[in-house]
Amino acid sequence: MSLRFDLGSAKKVSYVALNQREDSTTHPASNSARIKGYNVYTSNDGTNWTNVKSGSLANHRGVQFIDLPANTTARHIRVEKTSTQGKAQLRIDEAWLGSAYPGAGGPAPSSRYEAENGLVSQGVVESNHAGFSGTGFVNYDNIAGSAVEFKVTSDVAGPRQVTLRFANGTTANRPLDISVNGRLAVDEQAFAGTGAWTAWQTATVTLDLEAGENTIRATATTANGGPNLDYLEI
Numbered sequence: 554m555s556l557r558f559d560l561g562s563a564k565k566v567s568y569v570a571l572n573q574r575e576d577s578t579t580h581p582a583s584n585s586a587r588i589k590g591y592n593v594y595t596s597n598d599g600t601n602w603t604n605v606k607s608g609s610l611a612n613h614r615g616v617q618f619i620d621l622p623a624n625t626t627a628r629h630i631r632v633e634k635t636s637t638q639g640k641a642q643l644r645i646d647e648a649w650l651g652s653a654y655p656g657a658g659g660p661a662p663s664s665r666y667e668a669e670n671g672l673v674s675q676g677v678v679e680s681n682h683a684g685f686s687g688t689g690f691v692n693y694d695n696i697a698g699s700a701v702e703f704k705v706t707s708d709v710a711g712p713r714q715v716t717l718r719f720a721n722g723t724t725a726n727r728p729l730d731i732s733v734n735g736r737l738a739v740d741e742q743a744f745a746g747t748g749a750w751t752a753w754q755t756a757t758v759t760l761d762l763e764a765g766e767n768t769i770r771a772t773a774t775t776a777n778g779g780p781n782l783d784y785l786e787i
């Protein structure tokens with residue numbers, strides 16, 4: 554008994570995931586068709602097969618993963634059931650192939666820069682309103698020109714999504730001018746009231762960054778100062 558996939562052309566395959574039919578809620582499920590022993594074969598022509606993995610699956614419910622050897626590339630994948638936890642059937646509700654695990658390649662994980670570790674100009678680091686990340690947040694002085702500056706590293710040049718986490722316990726918008734490397738990038742980015750100083754929200758802007766270190770400065774533009782600023786994330 555086997556399950557066969559045709560990818561249409563040779564592709565990288567990192568794992569096979571199987572979600573098998575739950576035949577019984579009792580344990581042990583002697584009438585279960587769950588796979589015990591298996592072989593996984595690959596082929597590029599659908600005729601000549603290579604056994605790339607053999608093993609056994611636990612008698613568990615839920616999705617189970619069969620990891621394939623590193624750099625497995627094939628058009629055809631076949632999972633053969635060689636022994637059973639119960640009866641000799643193959644009962645698969647869902648199955649899929651993965652080319653990579655999350656985090657293995659693709660965009661780099663985001664980096665967080667806490668505002669309280671930034672360069673604060675006319676503001677104070679506080680921690681009296683719960684829900685912040687890190688060790689606190691920056692309370693901008695209520696004055697135009699108060700600012701927080703971040704040194705942010707980008708691995709590539711070009712537009713990047715940059716998220717700012719903030720709280721504004723007033724009902725008045727507290728806009729910030731956001732500059733990159735000394736040039737105004739976003740004029741009067743809005744930071745509306747969030748309902749409470751403990752109610753944190755995020756605002757996302759797109760900034761054109763250079764590869765390497767960038768200076769991002771968020772400057773209050775009204776006499777109310779900025780919102781309380783928790784962090785910047787890229």
Ligand SMILES: [Ca+2]
Pocket residue numbers: 692693694695777778779
């Ligand atoms: Ca303030």
Ligand SMILES: [Ca+2]
Pocket residue numbers: 730740741774
């Ligand atoms: Ca402005």
Ligand SMILES: [Ca+2]
Pocket residue numbers: 667668669685686687688689690782783784
């Ligand atoms: Ca923080």
